[in-house]
Amino acid sequence: IAGITQAPTSQILAAGRRMTLRCTQDMRHNAMYWYRQDLGLGLRLIHYSNTAGTTGKGEVPDGYSVSRANTDDFPLTLASAVPSQTSVYFCASSDTSGSSYNEQFFGPGTRLTVL
């Protein structure tokens, strides 16, 4: 593994189903983030984690949950998917949370369609 990986690459999901998007980084970054990107709206922060064992809510957290059991993994769970959660999901990490220089490194994204 080099950098950040996400799985699956894409997924079609029936409404009401539970889904977990996986994210793993091997850079030992302390901070990790989940974004969704929708056309015309840019990147919106769903949840973040400044360090293992802690998580926080971003701009659009409703319908999503996260956990950070260790440094490397940061899964995002949709408990009961709805069509409005159709989006491209990006996981990111940085090693400078709480600093003005907060360069974030992104995974390749997961394209999720909820029908």
Add this chain to the structure above:
Amino acid sequence: GQNIDQPTEMTATEGAIVQINCTYQTSGFNGLFWYQQHAGEAPTFLSYNVLDGLEEKGRFSSFLSRSKGYSYLLLKELQMKDSASYLCAVTDSNYQLIWGAGTKLIIKP
């Protein structure tokens, strides 16, 4: 509220120069990033400004004026591979990145 404005789309000619503007209104300011995102790919880091002035990096330069809440990304000697979206992002008082919607740059031969 927090707001970052960028033009939705711009068109330029191969070999030319293009300037992409970004204005911001955020709760605090702790730096401004520019990222490049090719279609279907992840954003990648281009530049960072925290002090007023121009930062040059090869064909790309980024300018910041904190008093005006304004930045621009300048791309010189445009190449077809520069066709992408360019995202402006500001680090706010909570050290979170606030993202603009991005500017889609189309390069024509």
